[in-house]
Amino acid sequence: MNDREFRNDLIAYIPPLRAFAISLTGKVDRADDLVQETLLKAWANRESFEPGTKLKAWLFTILRNEFYTVFRKRKREVEDADGIIATNTTISRDTVESPLAKEEGGLSGAALTAMSTRIIARIHEHTGGTIPIVGVGGIMGPEDAKAKLDAGAALIQIYTGMIYEGPGLVKRILRAL
Numbered sequence: 213m214n215d216r217e218f219r220n221d222l223i224a225y226i227p228p229l230r231a232f233a234i235s236l237t238g239k240v241d242r243a244d245d246l247v248q249e250t251l252l253k254a255w256a257n258r259e260s261f262e263p264g265t266k267l268k269a270w271l272f273t274i275l276r277n278e279f280y281t282v283f284r285k286r287k288r289e290v291e292d293a294d295g296i297i298a299t300n301t302t303i304s305r306d307t308v309e310s311p312l313a314k315e316e317g318g319l320s321g322a323a324l325t326a327m328s329t330r331i332i333a334r335i336h337e338h339t340g341g342t343i344p345i346v347g348v349g350g351i352m353g354p355e356d357a358k359a360k361l362d363a364g365a366a367l368i369q370i371y372t373g374m375i376y377e378g379p380g381l382v383k384r385i386l387r388a389l
């Protein structure tokens with residue numbers, strides 16, 4: 213089988229590969245990544261494919277192996293996580309009223325204090341203290357820091373608050389705790 217025939221056969225098998233990938237991952241975007249990886253692997257190893265054997269079965273085997281390798285790796289990564297940082301900036305504009313709210317991008321600071329604290333509480337509810345949570349998002353003063361810790365954060369991180377309040381904010385928080 214020459215390269216052109218091999219390539220045409222690969223292309224012809226994309227729809228059944230995609231259907232198989234969707235059945236494994238349950239997600240179309242992850243399935244498409246998996247099919248792409250499979251095609252790249254098959255192409256790179258085309259010399260080792262024995263003509264006369266079933267190309268479809270060979271491709272399905274590559275895809276399945278690829279899925280389990282990535283799946284196992286992801287599982288390990290989650291199991292090995294040292295902690296959860298919650299949250300980052302928000303793209304929501306629910307808490308701001310300003311002509312500038314139309315600007316694109318993530319908002320930090322007071323606009324996300326309550327939202328972030330709610331998410332920390334939810335994560336804590338699900339993880340039950342088994343993994344440290346770093347509470348981040350709109351800590352502008354001691355009350356916000358306390359709220360994060362009360363919601364289940366083991367540590368806190370401050371970014372915008374430091375810009376507005378300066379490093380004295382850390383001292384004020386520590387005194388208030």
Ligand SMILES: Cc1cc2nc3c(=O)[nH]c(=O)nc-3n(C[C@H](O)[C@H](O)[C@H](O)COP(=O)(O)O)c2cc1C
Binds near residue numbers: 319348371
């Ligand atoms: C100017 C700026 C740059 C940031 N850069 C990053 C970054 O590179 N990586 C990241 O994970 N978060 C980044 N963040 C998000 C902050 O780490 C933090 O999650 C977010 O600002 C919410 O916390 P805060 O309200 O205390 O600022 C950035 C925030 C700002 C304001």
